[in-house]
Amino acid sequence: MSRPRPIGMLRAAGVLLGKDLLIEWRTRARLNALVFFALSTLLLFSFALGPDTKLLERNAGGYLWLAILFASTLSLGESFRVEYENACMDGLRLAPADARAIFLSKAVGNTLLLVLLGGLLIPVMVALYGVKVVLGVGDLLTTLVLGCMALAAPGCVYAAIANNARARDVLLPLLLFPLIVPALLAATKAMALVLQGDPMDQLGSWFGLLGGFNLIYWGLGFVLFPRVIED
Amino acid sequence: MFILTTAVLPGVILILLLTVGRKYAHLTLPVYALITLGIGHGVGLFVAPPDREMGDVQRIMYAHVPAVWSALVALVINFGCSVAYLFNPSWKTDSLAEASAEVGLLFGAVGVLLGSIWGKPTWGVYWTWDPRLTTAAIMLVAYMGYLALRRFVEDPEKRATWSSVVGIIAAVDLPIIWFSVKWWRSLHQVQSSPKTTDVAFQLPLRLSSYAFLALAALFIIHRYRIAMSERKAEVALPEALPTDAQANRTAGVM
């Protein structure tokens, strides 16, 4: 019978991504809980900030991204808890699976999950805050994807660390939140322009900032993640 | 000539104290700091003229600015140690990283606090979202996270590796934060900060900066020593590889 031969990094990342998506599918109830959590966050913002519809409308993008951010700490933590139960991460390392492939699969998987979440939240946001998507679906999706990527990549590095430390539920947001401020700023700004119009054509520069941020953080994650999971 | 004495000479002395006179740094640094601080703040409080726009309130700059600069130097040291550790793991590098992060956080917090106190009479508010202040606030939280991580990881090797990773990411992030806030704010009115170009301000500012640097170095040295002894207590250092004699002793205990 055939002897196993090593496969390339991208293909390994694909296999691992498939595995993660399969696990997400088989535990859909967790996904539902995540969506409801994010929805209730959006609701709570409108209660906390009062019925001033103008205010809600102007800041809708911000509330959306905050809801996604809060949900991301849950989804990132869960994504790695699955690996550390039964030492599956060791199992992957020893297969051998390239640590960078593990990073890619986790980061892409979490991005997809957050984009899906965002996609589900947007209609709710439109309804709750009375906004319109002025700039069209293309720009909306670009904003969503770039912002979620910017959350997922550093989130994966930190989730891998936090899962092995004490007070892991507190540590992940504490480490992650200060870090993603630029991404949050840019994504919120971009979303505001998408929802309210972009007379001065600034959207491109915010996409540029998000793109640059993503480049740096996916690159850093690629290089540093192996150090995080190796012993 | 003026520049030579005020800018270069104290710096050279400080470097000498830290390198050649390293063994006695814990004695010489306090003296140096006391002298430079005494002169610097003495001149700053009583001799230098008040700012044209802000008046005497501006004098807080002689503490605020040096504090922030020293914090940045400390955090750069932390970044350097974090990178160095990943290439060449050593407890000394890890201890220096821990010490510089703590001291950087301390001086940064003092700097932000002083800036806040300065802000009230000059801008009317304790806080504003200008790029520097915002970045400083985020920096404080980021390094609090770094120190929290160190607290929460029990295995010393893992703690050193993971805090190096976090230290690198946090440091890389700071300039990005500064740029993005600057961009974000560029649509709004930016508050002006005092220009420190006036010659009369330079002497006290420089001396105070060296004083704060010396203090920061002193604190880092002490904190480094504490961290190294903590490491010794936690870890049987590699130099102390177990010998047969040691094994017989521990076998008796167990």
Place this chain on the structure above:
Amino acid sequence: MEAPANALPPAIALHDVSKRYGRHWALARLTYSLPSGRSLLLTGHNGSGKTTLLRLVATALSPTAGRVEVLGRNTVTDQDAVRQEVALLSHASFLYEDLSAVQNLMVLARLLGLPSPGDVASELLTRVGLTRRTDSPVRQFSAGMRKRLAIARLLMKKPTMALLDEPFGELDPAGIQAMEVIIGELKASGVTVILATHLIEQGLTLCEERLHLQEGRAVPA
């Protein structure tokens, strides 16, 4: 220890290996060489360093001091090459609780680049006797079933060396017998087996060499 008689590099070679966890030396200056083609029984009380040794050989850990060589290759500098030859059966099962037995195996099969992963998975499940409940998540498995699935995972890799850390743990007598059969088959097909177990009797029948550890050092058994 005698130098190996054949020209092949030793199966494992430990050169002054030490591993520290905090203040505690799990392995202390251990030097040992297992000749090529021989199987090893690893014994010792809990905490004597057996698991640490197996994990070092598996490249799951790197030594604090000293050098570990597996089949002639350094476990730190040649990590991937060693990982391809060696398979570890650990206390932890490496199984995803939410996936089924087949799905767990197929993840590994795909990672290894095996053609027709589905067939490989089914074959292995038959071999270890896990043909029922194929769709249930591993979460619902008993300890014995998990062990069987874990060994199936190991077999899939077709390793040159199998590291078994307490393979008989949590198994009933029938399970122990089945495991013995599998280990025997591994040996018969030329796999070097390193077995850590408290069941010395089973271990002695299966292995030619023995290494007894106490507090991280080799001592006479």
